[in-house]
Amino acid sequence: MIGNKVFQLHVPEPQCRPGDTPDFSGFVVPEAGAAARPPVDVDAENIHNLAYDIIRVTDDEGRAVGPWAGSLTDEEALKGLRDMMTVRSFDARMLMAQRQGKTSFYMQALGEEAVSCAFQAALSPGDMNFPTYRQQGLLVTAGYPLETMMNQIYSNSADPLLGRQLPIMYSSKEKGFFSISGNLGTQFIQAVGWAMASAIAGDSKIAAGWIGDGATAESDFHSALVFASTFRAPVILNIVNNQWAISTFQGIARGKAATFASRGLGFGIPALRVDGNDFLAVHAVAKWAAERAHLGHGATLIEHVTYRAGPHSTSDDPSGYRPKTEAADWPLGDPLERLKKHLIAQGIWSEERHAQAQAEIDSDIIATQKRAEKNGTLHDGPHPSPKDMFDDVFANPPAHLIRQRQEAGI
Amino acid sequence: MIGNKVFQLHVPEPQCRPGDTPDFSGFVVPEAGAAARPPVDVDAENIHNLAYDIIRVTDDEGRAVGPWAGSLTDEEALKGLRDMMTVRSFDARMLMAQRQGKTSFYMQALGEEAVSCAFQAALSPGDMNFPTYRQQGLLVTAGYPLETMMNQIYSNSADPLLGRQLPIMYSSKEKGFFSISGNLGTQFIQAVGWAMASAIAGDSKIAAGWIGDGATAESDFHSALVFASTFRAPVILNIVNNQWAISTFQGIARGKAATFASRGLGFGIPALRVDGNDFLAVHAVAKWAAERAHLGHGATLIEHVTYRAGPHSTSDDPSGYRPKTEAADWPLGDPLERLKKHLIAQGIWSEERHAQAQAEIDSDIIATQKRAEKNGTLHDGPHPSPKDMFDDVFANPPAHLIRQRQEAGI
């Protein structure tokens, strides 16, 4: 080529690769309780710093400290722990079910359970999430039946989506959980549209958009921010920064910026970073943003700083691109352990009760799984009718689909 | 609908509509010379303020003041005036030609000539612009023949683009002017790609992307910033904020943000706002950004604050959506008048020389137009062969295109 090497392409690289010792020494963990809690009607310009900070509530001793503490009752916090434990146990069972060939695919939320469980606890009935594939915690927290989730995963005869969708691509209007799409990013602007509709209708419901760190690079991230900014939609825009997008580290999507949250500032949208492994912090920030939306101040962007402790999906093997022990070294710890410690510090929980709860949850899930499997698994037992394939493409089947169904002999 | 009016959709409105008296009292014009000039290797974080300020060099008396002054020699400044006068005169003739039915369409740069003329003067041969349809100043400044431009506008027998493209959709690799697309925004990321290629090749050439205020809402604005940020591409990303996007005022695209420039900050890309009607300021900022790129510090985002004084295109009538006299009241004045005043204040120009230059330019353009019209106009005289339509769809015509050409009888 040209030869006289003047420019060089800069290609970001993570600090560690397989074989290296994980190194998070550059990752600054701000003190819990240190971040200020601005009034909910604050202008974005006045809280730039929160886009670079990390709001934390639970300290190393498990105490809830600082101005963001206190958003949850004891009962709510206990439910939060139970929800997270449920998600983790459910994930473990379904991962195994996939390995056993009972379904084709699975995706865990391992290590990031607090984000969706705490967030959902801050919403009101009627609010609508536009989730990605890693927000099963929203459904679990909202009380969607685990058995129905399993039926979907198994594409069995009781699958509410009739075997049409890939496992974990749930949909529940009733529980405020928008149908998951396989195409990254598309749902972020849809959340804004839903919130705009709520405003047009003079309603009081809010929407929540969800996107991964990697997917912020998608163009619909921009569409969402533009529309949310212009129309001041009552929406909470969540970025789940779990450090990885399949094999690429967050630096590929983030580039030269210090944080993902800071992307909101150029839209005049308040942007807050929160410790995504701190249940209390996520809940407090979500409540703040919900209140802000409810009072008509429009959108908030939240970056949840967490870590994807498992593989991307059952099709992935992270040992090919990151050190095996990186998850264990993640400086924000494990969300379940942290909330458990907090509850014990509060005197409302104990190791014994925890062990007992764990056993209950596990056996519940095993029982549920047995029930679900009575409805069939992907390759065995009862399953939806192939004729379902032709239904609901349109509200009423047009002639060409009727012909095709006849051709298929079903 | 729901009835109990809680939320309301916020729809931004400009301050004035037809019939209103234009009101720019809210538009703060910073003092010329006041903005600091940071070193070119500065980090974006340290110059946030420049994304909200307006860098200005030429003061009301026509003096060049402050740290950004002095980037041009007298000769360069004189050439700049001449280039701008040429663009304006050219635009006026071509607008008339369109009205006379000699072509189908035209777009002026009226009021924003400084942006592209001053910018091009800061580039080096081999650098590549990815312009929109309103950067004819780049071509004029680079010395592209006006007659060739006219031939393109007329789609005549000497049209370098063989009548394929809408008028003003020029292309000149030689003059560093990428082929214009009708689809907004697409070229912004292409500019980044070109710059990445220059870096991959170890070259020293830089690219410049161009986009309008309205088109920043397009998704490829985001693609461009993401890629420029991640790969630190040697590119200058220009936003021409001329206040209007056809009938919508800039508030529709900008939303709740204070400025378009601030969008760069969330990508760690230095973002500067410049008085787009101040030739000296645009040139100085462009030079700064070019030097920054040359030294390997990557991308710069520049918001040129200007005003689209004419209609969007010959298909548009702005009296339907904005006060007729708004352009005259625009607080940053007219770029030609301002540079002229500066040159007179410098003692290197005079009203007489100006009038004479104007007469020369006008008569030159008339003469050029006569020559161009010898090659035909859209509906009259010689024109490209219809067979050109079938060429260059591919490098070598495939069988089906040869068949279709035969079918067409050409």
Next chain:
Amino acid sequence: MARMTMIEAIRDAQDICMERDDKVVVFGQDVGYFGGVFRCTKGLQEKYGPQRCFDTPINESGIVGAAIGMGAYGLRPCVEIQFADYMYPAYDQIVSEAARLRHRSNKDFIAPLTIRMPTGGGIFGGQTHSQSPEALFAHVSGLKTVIPSNPYDAKGMLIASIEDDDPVIYLEPKRLYNGPFDGHHEAAITPWSKHELGEVPEGHYTVPLGSAAIRRAGSDVTVLAYGTMVHVALAAAEETGVDAEVIDLRSIVPLDLETIKASVEKTGRCVIVHEATRTCGFGAELAALVAHHCFYSLEAPMVRVTGYDTPYPHAHEWDYFPGPARVGKALLHVMETE
């Protein structure tokens, strides 16, 4: 009854839908205060306020994506893409989202959108203001795609589209906005007020999506066309004297195959006309269907008269445009072959 242009008919349809149902909202680039670059939404913001008719940022994916969210909420958005050539940035939202939503969620969420877009050439708009992308929608399961050819249908079909619970792509042949253009570009423009289909009933009525209209009965050859090409085909029939049966498909998905079959079975010959590029255009589907369903009736090879497989040219618009001369030649040709 009133005489209307297609623009007025389209505006009227939206007005009626907004009046009857406050869930109907209208938005897009320049559609609010200004009333649209083609004026198809003129007066709607004034009448219904900026919350029901508004300007959006220039982001087609945002427009359709927001409309999908609104549809999921329960509104009924009717959005404008300024030119069909600019729908590509929205294509992902249209194909992967709007078209799939009902099916993938088992009716939990639906996308009752209407996406209007001016289509086709004939206005010296060059390659990015002239395209006819209907085939790119027709191939996508879950979308309805319709193309009116006159004010009467424009209004009735737009009301039907807005009231439809499925996403409908509503293509507006921009060359027909002001008159029934038959391809004779050198002639003076005929206004809709001189055309019987410029008669538009007041108030609410619908033209069902999926039914074709026979614009000219004939026995020699069936011409399948839609949008501007209907008028071109009629002119070609007149000028050649071929007794063509000209079918205005109006809707390409769903398609009125019965009307097509009945006609081809009668005539035994078929010419297919569209302005879009030929390869894999909707004419290919029509030819495939006719070849399959009317195999035993066909007496001569079908001919497709279409835009060439090149970008839409500026200077050579009339060489590219499938005008009456090209269609007429095809009519004579299929009459000669057998």
Next chain:
Amino acid sequence: MARMTMIEAIRDAQDICMERDDKVVVFGQDVGYFGGVFRCTKGLQEKYGPQRCFDTPINESGIVGAAIGMGAYGLRPCVEIQFADYMYPAYDQIVSEAARLRHRSNKDFIAPLTIRMPTGGGIFGGQTHSQSPEALFAHVSGLKTVIPSNPYDAKGMLIASIEDDDPVIYLEPKRLYNGPFDGHHEAAITPWSKHELGEVPEGHYTVPLGSAAIRRAGSDVTVLAYGTMVHVALAAAEETGVDAEVIDLRSIVPLDLETIKASVEKTGRCVIVHEATRTCGFGAELAALVAHHCFYSLEAPMVRVTGYDTPYPHAHEWDYFPGPARVGKALLHVMETE
């Protein structure tokens, strides 16, 4: 000669092009350090450095848009879209930019890109990991669209694509990556090492874009297929005993019409097979062409065996997939009709 999987052949082709021409660059999501989710770029970053093979942000429009800029500069990018289902965000850059650049600039700028994408179903990937969008490219003037069906072609056609000065859409039937899948999903997987087209020459060679290959000579009926469906069609011929001539189109634009014509003129019958949805799929174009060019040879209506016009299902993958039973039925059917 070496035995290779299609994955290895694709990797090898890129390796050879990068080795021979330092203007060739490879990038996309997960293609750099990790070597691609299907491992088609494994080892390239290690060998050529991160400046020539790198990971990109997840933005398909950015990937193609940047590649266009690079092409205009003078590089020769070969980019990966992780699944063809995810090409829609890049569709504007592909259609409005890459496909038009040479023509609209009168050769001032070109877009010599190769855009690779895994296509098709059969892996229980559900509706967003199974699509076959080739028709959406075929309709666009200025794009070449090719689909290899075996390692030998995969390598030779990818080298030809990268060396081609036009934008080439290179679709990789992901169900064929590891073996010649004939649709018998219940059977054990046959590896490419057991197939003669798994024999791949070392070093540089090309398979020209636009030439079809006859995979099975026959006299009863012509089967037009590409990608996975070639193997399905061969199985169907074997199993039904119908003496089908199976043509592997390999490239749909440009199309080898001569080979198709010669075959249909010989057999008088034609079955068209693809996995994409039927309406306006590439099969429609094939049917239209055959109906036009072979009108006098056809002895029975053509049949299209395709994916249904529904989203690609998860649970009912094998009901949807046009497998050997469905193709076989069509073969028998066209043999019975006349």
